[in-house]
Amino acid sequence: MCGRYYIDLYTLSKFTKETIKTGDIYPGQEALVLVGNEKMLPKKMKWGIQFQNHQIINARIEKKYSLPRCVIPASSFYEWDDNQIKVTFYKENQILYFAGHYQNNHFVIVTTKANESMKEVHPRMPLILKKDEVKEYLKGKSFENYIPEELSSSQAIKQLSLF
Template identity: 30%
Template sequence: MSSPLDLRPRYNLAPGQRAAVIRTGADGRALSMLRWGLIPSWAKSPNIGYKTINARAETVRSKPAFRAAFRARRCAVPADGFYEWAPRGARKQPYLVTCSDAPLMLFAGLWERWRVPDGYERTASIGASRAGDALETFTILTTAANEAMARVHHRMPVLLDTDALTPWLAGEDVELGPCPSDILTIRAVSTRVNNARNDGPECIETVVGT
């Protein structure tokens, strides 16, 4: 089941945490809080979700973990930016990527519903869930980096433009390639973001000279 909406500002969302996603249900389009890291319905353990935070757009139609969700359970993940890291000598420098012509990005995503099996030992990864309860999770599609992103990393999220949102949620074919380079702003930010315990505005402070 999805959690009550929690729309407080987040500056450093980590895998395994919950985020708002847009999906279409019986009552139309709605926001739901789902856990980041897709758990396929057939999974024996929820721990697979830490390996499925992203799905490659090039293989999402055929990969066992994602193909059923690709056909029937799509979503969009709203965010005002995302982080990527690039090696700078002996360390990794985080960069914040935002959209220069819009305040919000929409990442193409998929969602799944996994039921806690009978006899599964309760762990921190499933919280207070019990046998038979449903955990709803999501993944973000990635694609090859555009020219701007390639200076930081070879992959990037699939960004949906506003015209693609409705057909994507409806299960139709949409372009899953990189967005144009000129709509992105990329800037170096504080290494505070390297620690998931840090989740405040200091994470997005600009760092000069990198």
């Protein structure tokens, strides 16, 4: 699952000079999204799509959606483990490209089964594409059985056990 992510100024500047929020991105906030088939166009969209009186922020890759595709660039994302400790996931010096869908200037992040680096913290994670896979995803290529590359992680507090 993905309920928070982070985008730094460096990552944002790779795609647009427009003023768009950087730092922690929460559901309901506007953020940078890339759309298009041949040429990626930066857009400002709000995270979350209304569906049957609920705001949906994530979409499972296992389900089929008829919505247009988008990609959400990020510097990192985080999840909380069972002890409510925040764990940050990232790729050293690389931009993360989350697969997504959008509708009327609102977007959702596509999730998949967690890979080895994530599954101890949460059973789901964003579908993270490699840079050279972004255009293929936007053009409609299936990534249903895709497992994202391993990520680095860090914790603000590491809990130790005496037993």
